[in-house]
Amino acid sequence: MSTVLRAEGLWKSFGDQPVLRGVSLDLSRHEVVAVIGSSGSGKSTLLRCLNLLESIDDGRILLGDDDISDPRVDADRVRSRLGTVFQGYNLFPHLSVLDNVTLASRVVRRVPRRDAEERGKVLLDRVGLAAFAHEHPDRLSGGQQQRAALARAIATDPEVLLLDEITSALDPELVGEVLGLVRQLAEDGATILMATHEMAFARDVAHRVLFLDEGRVLEEGTPAQVFEAPREARTREFLTRFRA
Amino acid sequence: MTTPAPTADGPPPPSALELDRRAYRRRRSQRSVLLAVASTVVFAAIVWLTVIRTPGWAAVQESFFDPRIAIESLPKVWDGFLLNLQVLGLSVITVSVVALTVAVLRTLRGPVFFPLRVLAAGYTDLFRGFPFIIVLYLVGFGIPTVVGERIEPVILAVLAVTLTYSAYVAEVIRAGIEAVHPSQRLAARALGLGHVQTLRHVVLPQALRKMTPPLMNDFISMQKDVGLISILGAVDAIAAARSEVSLTYNFTPYVVAGILFVLLAIPTIRVADWYTAKLQRREQAGSVL
Secondary structure (H helix, E strand, O other), rough: OOOEEEEEEEEEEEEEEEOOOOEOOOOOOOEEEEOOOOOOOOHHHHHHHHOOOOOOOOOEEEOOOOOOOOOOHHHHHHOOOEEEEEEOOOOOOOOOOOHHHHHHHHHHHOOOHHHHHHHHHHHHOOOOOOOOOOOOOOHHHHHHHHHHHHHHHOOOOOOOEEEEOOOOOOHHHHHHHHHHHHHHHHHOOOOOEEEOOOHHHHHHHHHEEEEEEEEEEEEOOOOOHHHHHOOOHHHHEEEEEEEO | OOOOOOOOOOOOOOHHHHHHHHHHHHHHHHHHHHHHHHHHHHHHHHHHHHHOOOHHHHHHHHHOHHHHHHHHHHHHHHHHHHHHHHHHHHHHHHHHHHHHHHHHHHHHHOHHHHHHHHHHHHHHHHHOOOOOHHHHHHHHHHHHHHHHHOHHHHHHHHHHHHHHHHHHHHHHHHHHHHHHHHHHHHHHHHHHOOOHHHHHHHHHHHHHHHHHHHHHHHHHHHHHHHHHHHHHHHOOOOHHHHHHHHOOOHHHHHHHHHHHHHHHHHHHHHHHHHHHHHHHHHHHOOOOO
């Protein structure tokens, strides 16, 4: 399998508080990797560094063959190759759902509006929101908004999908519909890196699991390894608390 | 996805408890109306006794509110008022363009834009502090002196209003831009939009909604301040009223001009109130981030 996204020894501090302490990871094409760990372990920061919304203090990030941590790269271009979904949806409230989905295609990729909308409607249909294309986001439930945000993220055919705790703001019933969609995207061959607290889902859908603790990758392996037979005491402790 | 369908059968007829509550509320509102009427009557009586039934009232009425003089002066004051409207209309356009440009310049990052940023910041600081009347003198009398020929007072007036009001409006726009939640900018940048694209497609459209009420405020004070152009020798509503007053020593024409300005402001004030109320309703309705 070919590596799509690779991080090598990422360091990041906020003030004098180190958040990432030499994180490395590999993501191959069509692979789904779940990053688990308690709040404050650096999951969100890691994702934000990977799509250049934060600058790193040390290390290297490769997207395909390009070193995207090189300050000479065009960060806007890099971000348009990645799809990001946030915990709080962050849909644009002044645009219709369809316009939310097509904005990047129209503005960044310069796709004619008609073509962008045609594709946008296909995507909305795929996430089960065809009927809401012309509604504004505040008319949608949390789960619907998050599915719209997923449609928006995949509209430009990103090489990697970065999902940052996308179900943390949803109630259990809505979590199911969003995760169902992620599962479907994974089955269709999307390359996904997701920070998540949904252990059952990570175990079910992810090919690999990374346990992040205090800014370090403490344990890494298949879901079976990490969840059934964790090597580290800290991982065991974390997982026990989650089961309780 | 399913949205809950409305149930076929409506709510049941109101219970005795609910009917009781409704009757109570009705009694309360009847009582409020009666109280309002009573207090209005008492207040009117006090005004009549202390103001209108005084010996000075007739003199006041005669020199400020003479209906005959009001009707006589109206055509000239109205002609002058049209000049005010012309200045106002042109200024709205120039202020919008200049203010937006200044506000956007202040958001630009990158060393290349450093001088522009400083210039924009300096301009807003300077002209927000500068009394409008000084700007009016400098532009209205200073520029024709430097240029050495007559310039249409309308142009000078628009220039002075634009210089002063663009500074205020630019700050309102900048505040509106900053009031848009950072997560919106983040989401746009994550999609690959650049700084200017983010500003244009995501931040400004949302900022515009937030800044409508304060912009309306600036528009209203601009409506009044275009009255100051009479200083430049332009025959606007106030200059016309002044020449009427100098003929009769009756001040009613000023009141006429003043009323025209009030009539101009009222629709704007109402629209601003309506829009603010609408925004509030929408935000209270709930889940806009």
